[in-house]
Amino acid sequence: MKSNKIILESDFIKHNTPIHKIEDPLIKDSGIKLFIKREDLNHPELSGNKWHKLKYNLTAAKENGYETLLTFGGAYSNHIYATAAAGKLFGFKTIGIIRGEEHLPLNPTLSFAASVGMKIHYVNRKTYREKSSSEFIKKLTEKFGNFYLVPEGGTNKLAIKGVSEIISNIDIDFDYVCCACGTGGTLAGLVTGLNGRKKALGFSVLKGGNFLLNDVEKLIYESAGKKYNNWDINLDFHFGGYAKINSELIEFIQRFQNITSIPIEPTYTGKLLFGVYNLILNHYFSNGKNILVIHTGGLQGLMGMKNNVSKIIGANYDSL
Numbered sequence: 001m002k003s004n005k006i007i008l009e010s011d012f013i014k015h016n017t018p019i020h021k022i023e024d025p026l027i028k029d030s031g032i033k034l035f036i037k038r039e040d041l042n043h044p045e046l047s048g049n050k051w052h053k054l055k056y057n058l059t060a061a062k063e064n065g066y067e068t069l070l071t072f073g074g075a076y077s078n079h080i081y082a083t084a085a086a087g088k089l090f091g092f093k094t095i096g097i098i099r100g101e102e103h104l105p106l107n108p109t110l111s112f113a114a115s116v117g118m119k120i121h122y123v124n125r126k127t128y129r130e131k132s133s134s135e136f137i138k139k140l141t142e143k144f145g146n147f148y149l150v151p152e153g154g155t156n157k158l159a160i161k162g163v164s165e166i167i168s169n170i171d172i173d174f175d176y177v178c179c180a181c182g183t184g185g186t187l188a189g190l191v192t193g194l195n196g197r198k199k200a201l202g203f204s205v206l207k208g209g210n211f212l213l214n215d216v217e218k219l220i221y222e223s224a225g226k227k228y229n230n231w232d233i234n235l236d237f238h239f240g241g242y243a244k245i246n247s248e249l250i251e252f253i254q255r256f257q258n259i260t261s262i263p264i265e266p267t268y269t270g271k272l273l274f275g276v277y278n279l280i281l282n283h284y285f286s287n288g289k290n291i292l293v294i295h296t297g298g299l300q301g302l303m304g305m306k307n308n309v310s311k312i313i314g315a316n317y318d319s320l
């Protein structure tokens with residue numbers, strides 16, 4: 001079997017994730033049907049959008065004879081966690097260049113990454129900002145040898161191609177597909193997969209996410225070679241910035257989970273669903289529309305938020 005088939009058709013991965021209809025009294029009379037595609041279920045460790053963003057990068061690395069993947073991220077990064085998992089699953093050595101200083105004991109994300117063999121290398125914030133410069137990459141090559149470079153968040157042209165395939169795996173009738181935006185790669189992939197049909201709506205999880213509009217447009221153009229105008233990014237539900245949370249968000253998540261039994265986390269899918277509910281209740285979508293939310297995984301990140309969440313709920317956080 002060719003190496004790309006071994007990766008792309010791997011038995012480890014659930015290739016056809018389910019779509020659930022959300023039955024919630026709060027939106028029952030809104031005239032809107034809400035669905036969620038459970039990409040979080042595609043693999044316990046290489047989950048959500050991460051599998052889609054990495055799969056063609058992994059095949060490119062194998063086909064070009066690379067034995068090592070090197071990537072960048074923060075200390076709680078879902079992408080670092082997923083790249084480490086991908087290395088273990090598909091036989092790559094992995095190196096994670098982590099922003100900031102080492103804190104011991106390692107947090108749950110880095111502890112997992114190290115346990116599956118990722119070599120962790122810390123750089124200060126100033127150096128980290130140079131992560132795309134050829135000089136810095138040259139220094140990393142001198143230090144670590146040859147590697148396949150996966151950018152921060154895994155966002156590149158091959159990631160867009162991987163994410164675009166989520167669309168062909170949707171077997172319900174929908175009008176809007178919605179996702180959380182960090183780098184915008186996932187939204188760009190969904191828009192590319194839609195190829196001008198339906199609408200895509202991203203929700204920025206970052207404060208000051210205006211730059212995402214340009215970035216996503218660029219990513220789509222690089223990948224599809226054209227512009228589309230059937231997408232937009234909502235900038236209103238970042239809750240103060242990346243990984244910032246408050247009691248309203250946590251209460252929303254707890255309620256959502258009680259009603260649906262679907263686990264979500266506050267950094268991405270929690271903010272996304274909060275935003276989608278808000279738009280539904282404020283009649284942003286016209287009557288009769290079907291809205292499909294993509295659950296992009298990231299549940300591992302919850303472990304690193306224990307203290308913050310405990311403070312907010314005023315009790316020891318065990319699970320949300």
Ligand SMILES: Cc1ncc(COP(=O)(O)O)c(C=O)c1O
Binds near residue numbers: 078079
């Ligand atoms: C769980 C999860 N959902 C959504 C996103 C946003 O994806 P993107 O960076 O492609 O916009 C990320 C990461 O960046 C993520 O980890």
